[in-house]
Amino acid sequence: xxxxxxxxxxxxxxxxxxxxKAMAHPARVAILRTLALKKECICGDLVIDLPLAQSxxxxxxxxxxxxxxxxxxxxxxxxxxxxxxxxxxxFLKAFSDYGIRLSEKIEISSC
Amino acid sequence: xxxxxxxxxxxxxxxxxxxxKAMAHPARVAILRTLALKKECICGDLVIDLPLAQSxxxxxxxxxxxxxxxxxxxxxxxxxxxxxxxxxxxFLKAFSDYGIRLSEKIEISSC
DNA sequence: CTTGTTAATCGTAAATTTACGATATACGAT
DNA sequence: ATCGTATATCGTAAATTTACGATTAACAAG
Numbered sequence: 001x002x003x004x005x006x007x008x009x010x011x012x013x014x015x016x017x018x019x020x021k022a023m024a025h026p027a028r029v030a031i032l033r034t035l036a037l038k039k040e041c042i043c044g045d046l047v048i049d050l051p052l053a054q055s056x057x058x059x060x061x062x063x064x065x066x067x068x069x070x071x072x073x074x075x076x077x078x079x080x081x082x083x084x085x086x087x088x089x090x091f092l093k094a095f096s097d098y099g100i101r102l103s104e105k106i107e108i109s110s111c
Numbered sequence: 112x113x114x115x116x117x118x119x120x121x122x123x124x125x126x127x128x129x130x131x132k133a134m135a136h137p138a139r140v141a142i143l144r145t146l147a148l149k150k151e152c153i154c155g156d157l158v159i160d161l162p163l164a165q166s167x168x169x170x171x172x173x174x175x176x177x178x179x180x181x182x183x184x185x186x187x188x189x190x191x192x193x194x195x196x197x198x199x200x201x202f203l204k205a206f207s208d209y210g211i212r213l214s215e216k217i218e219i220s221s222c
Numbered sequence: 223c224t225t226g227t228t229a230a231t232c233g234t235a236a237a238t239t240t241a242c243g244a245t246a247t248a249c250g251a252t
Numbered sequence: 253a254t255c256g257t258a259t260a261t262c263g264t265a266a267a268t269t270t271a272c273g274a275t276t277a278a279c280a281a282g
Binding site for chain 3: 170171189
Binding site for chain 1: 119120121124125127128131132133134135136137138139140141144162203206
């Protein structure tokens with residue numbers, strides 16, 4: 001944003017927005033999907049899977065890590081990644097916890 | 112992105128990423144939270160709540176609408192908005208449907 | 223110690239997002 | 253018809269994101 005207004009929002013809204021932003025790119029969704037499926041994965045395999053340069057994949061991994069959705073571990077010359085279970089759980093829970101839920105079957109016919 | 116690579120990803124990944132992108136800003140999280148709570152809300156009330164100019168709020172509403180997470184309805188000179196229940200449900204379900212879930216309690220100690 | 227492999231970081235260009243004020247539009251009320 | 257209110261859209265500047273190639277760093281193998 002031009003003039004950052006982040007400080008004017010609640011920490012909870014900022015946190016949820018950050019998690020969402022981390023998933024706001026198909027490559028990062030694909031990465032998380034892969035990690036959730038395979039439990040863990042080395043960077044190189046992700047590079048092969050994705051239609052992106054190695055440096056770009058690395059950047060996306062960094063973004064997911066910074067948001068706390070994944071964890072990385074160095075394994076010799078390569079890097080293993082996996083989903084950060086605890087934080088990902090918090091992320092999913094946030095939607096309901098924050099009142100953003102599909103409460104009781106209220107049928108809104110007009111809109 | 113510089114050179115759009117969106118077409119190289121699956122429609123499902125693109126859709127989930129788009130929904131996430133719609134929630135990737137505190138203002139839009141706040142809007143959705145408010146709409147979920149109040150069931151519906153007119154634009155002007157959101158403008159009062161948020162620390163943003165009217166035109167900016169309108170822009171955020173447009174983004175949420177474009178992503179399909181909310182619906183708008185004209186009510187005389189004002190606009191009423193509400194959560195798009197069906198799509199929001201799809202959004203939340205996407206996380207589990209797409210395999211991005213916290214499957215069985217696998218304790219990952221190392222990473 | 224040199225070489226090859228893997229991944230992170232740097233520098234950078236192009237696209238997109240975010241924010242605002244100004245303007246346009248739509249409608250109710252007078 | 254005119255005025256006031258509510259909202260959307262336009263134009264635009266600044267910040268951020270995305271992508272890439274090139275470089276650096278870290279490590280294993282020889």
